Amino acid sequence: MSTTFTVDFFCSLDGYGSARDWPGYWGKEGPEVIEDRVRTFAQDQVLVFGATTFREFRHFITMFDEPYYERMNQLPKLVFSSTLEEPLGWRNSTVLNEDAVTAIERLKRTTDVPMRSHGSITLNRALLAAGLVDRLEVIIFPAVTGRAGEAALFHGGAELDLELIESTVLDGRTQKLVYAPQLHGEVPEGVGPQRRRAS
DSSP, rough: OOOOOEEEEEEEETSSSTTTTTTTTGGGGOOHHHHHHHHHHHHHOOOEEEHHHHHHHHHHHHHHOOOHHHHHHHHHHEEOOOOOSSSSSSTTTEEEEEEHHHHHHHHHHHHEEEEEEEEEEEHHHHHHHHHHOOOEEEEEESOOOOOEEESSSSTTSSEEEEEEEEEEEEEOOOOOEEEEEEEOOOOOTOOOOOOOOOO
């Protein structure tokens, strides 16, 4: 028995997951982006969160009306936290007060239900560094947030080699890229630009 773990990340072109004074989706959402979210969360899966993203989503779903929020309410959710206590204020949620890398490694071996984590920068950076992420789904919105950017998943994280599985343009301007990530190892000989031979 085993399952897959997907990290799901929205970002601007410069790699930030959010930005001060910019709206959600950087103001660039369109019907195909929303349809993609509906399809994504329609799948049977367990949603996995760090405490900060969990608190944010728990708040978002009461304030905003996205067509996939009710499905997120229905799906089982795990949140890694040493401070949150049940009841968590978001139905079908369970708190795990343990090391996330150890727990996800165990869960991947003992369940066949796929797991997905959206956002959750600290959590997902650790899982990528541990080699526990099977799929990396990145939706890149057409914006450069520069100094306003925050929550960059890849800045300062592990080095990764990525195998492209899928590439889709949504609404004619937003890029969805799906990768299989692997920890970056030694660079093979003979790759990259080659030095000129002395004549």
